[in-house]
Every structure is written in structure tokens, then in C-alpha cells.
Amino acid sequence: MYDVNEIRKDFPILERRIGERRLIYLDNAATSQKPRQVLDALDEHYEAHNANIHRAVHRLAEEATAAYEASREKVASFLGAPDARGLIFTRGTTEAMNLVAYAWGRRSLREGDEVVLTEAEHHSNLVPWQLAAQATGARLRFIPIREDGTLDMEEAERLVGPQTKMIGCIHVSNVLGTINPVDELAELAHSVGALMLVDGAQSAPHIPLDLAALGCDFFACSGHKMVGPTGIGVLWGRPEMLEEMDPFLGGGEMIREVYPDHSTWNDLPYKFEAGTMSIAQAIGLGAAVDYLNGLGMESIWEHERRLGEYAYEKIREVEGITVYGPEKNRTGLVSFILPEVHPHDLSQILDQEGIAIRSGHHCAQPLMRRLGVTATARASFYLYNTEEEVDMLVGAVERSREFFGAFTS
């Protein structure tokens, strides 16, 4: 039984008050809050086991290394990753995307090659490919978004051909909430000998995953969006691909032997983990994964799907509102615009009621242009949000509309 009121007790920050009001935190797509279990894991590491990993043989180093490597196994199993050797810790999704674009893209792309992305990519899966394209002469192509916020898969089939070397796609749009058919795109990529990269920043926290079934070659996500600490995320890559790639960053731990004029590389995954890693954060991510597994990803997803549907239906009742994204097959996130109120003003007014939402371009400026707007307001839900909080949001949005409408009518 999923008891959201009990679950909320694990998150100390949810007790906070913003002025007179209880905090209603609806900016989970930007970052999630952290349960006591994750905070305790961080404290315990620093209080009892803190040491640098892999190199030293003293007791603390052995304990820290064991906890760090246990986290790798936990995260790999959480994602359904076929092989934990391909699980590389990064600072987050952005660094993971850059890793692929640099270490694979710069070595493998040639003039005339194409990288196919979508119109809805987060900048972190667009800008690294722009840089790789500039360096190699490759070209970027974009799968368009239909009016309802879903991907135009017919156009995808027309765009992808022998010149395609990589398809990169957000699993879930951070603006529209659309769940994209990344398994179909992976099949399409493989049918022409291309690779498939999935940006899972907005799926891994919410949807039960099985990377083996998704069939992608690379998958990235961020710990801080899935009740874990900031400064830690992962790239999972098919080990055969990672073996062939150049290193991304050079320095300690990624080497096997170093000579004045050349070096050789460590085994996977260490080849891609240069320098002192975010050790405590990786251990915190392991605790986050334990926490999510304890609640059960199926139950979390069921809760969020219901909440998302409820929010989508409720907010659409506000007069004059435009809500973006598809009606079905979406996650717990609503992006919207009121004709009378700029999204920034709206989020400021809501803040006065203790309600935290996001407004802006959500790091997806090409998508904003496609939608014909400069910004939207976005409320994004997570495992601890409630229907009552959705009602408070909708009530506050309605009051803002009435207040600003009185000046503009």
C-alpha cells in the first residue's frame, strides 16, 4: 500500500514553511528533495568511512571503495543495465552526454555523417552534438514534434538512413511530459547501423526501467532528480562501444601505465573515471536507489501517473489556459501558459503562497520556438506530492488569472 503521508515523513524539507505557508514543492523536474535515508548515508560516509577510493590499502579506503562499487552495482541493477562494467559515474546527465559526444563523436563522426536528435532535446543533449558536429563536419538533423507534443515517427523514418551514425533522444520531455518511443528509435537506429543514446534524466526517477529491453547503446541520468545528491549521475554504455572509445578526461585512475610521451588506459569503467570522483555522492546515490526500490518503482510510477492525470485534467479547467503536451502517455508534469500572466510573474505569485514551480525555457529553447512561446510555467510532481497539493496549485493559478484578468479586461 503506497501511503504518501507516511512517505512524506522521510523528507525533512517538506516540513518547511515559506512565510506563513507550508512548502508545496512542485519543481521536481529541476531537482528532487532528499529523504532522511540519503542524508544519513552521506553523514555516515563522512563520519565513519571517508577516504579516497581504489588506491590506498588502509581500512577506510577499503570501506569507501567497497561502498562506492556497491553503489555502481545497485544503480546498474536499478536501471536493468545488462553489464555493470558499462556503468560510469559522472557529475550528471549533462556530463554523460558530453562524454559520448566527445569520446565517441569526435573519433567516429566524419563529414557527411548525421546525428539525428529531436526538436524537444534539453540543451545538454544538443549543445555537445553541435560542438562535435563543428569539430568533425557532421550534420545534425531533427525529428519534428507533432502538434500534440509527440514525436513524428514517420518523419523519423524518412530522416534516418545510411548516413545516420547516432540517434539521440530524451526518454521523457522535461517540458511536455511526453514519453518517447525510444525502443522503436533504437530499432530504427540499429537497422541502419547507427547507435542510440537515451537522455533518461526525466525517466529514471519516475518509470521502472529495463535498459536491456530498451535496446539503447547509451543511457544517462542524474542522481539529484531521483532523491540522490547533486554532483553525481551516470552514463551506461554498451561495454564493446566504451572499449573502442577514446577516454574523455585524462588523469588519475583512468590510466594503466604512463610514459612521458604516451599512456595506456585502465579497464572499464575506470577508463572514464579520471581524478577523485564524487565518492560520497555516489554512495548517496546508492542509498537513493535503495530508497526507490524500497517503495517500488511500479508503485511510484502508478502514484505519479495518477497524480499527473489528475493535475492535467484539473489545470485544463482554468479559463483560457493552454496546457502543452499529449493527453495520454505522459508523466507527472504540466507545462502551461495563461494569456493574462507571464510565467515568471505567475511563479513569483505562487511563491508567495509557498508553491514552488518553474518558469522559463526549461533549457529547451528550440522546443520553445517550435511552440511559439518564450517561456512556460511548469509544475512537476514526484513520489511525495499529493492531490491536495495539486488542488492548491490549481486554486492559486485560478486566483492569479482572476487578479491579472481584472487589469487586462
Ligand code: PLP
Ligand atoms: N536532460 C533533461 C531532459 C533534463 O530535464 C535535464 C535537467 O533538467 C538534463 C538533461 C540535465 O541534467 P543535469 O543538469 O543534472 O546534468
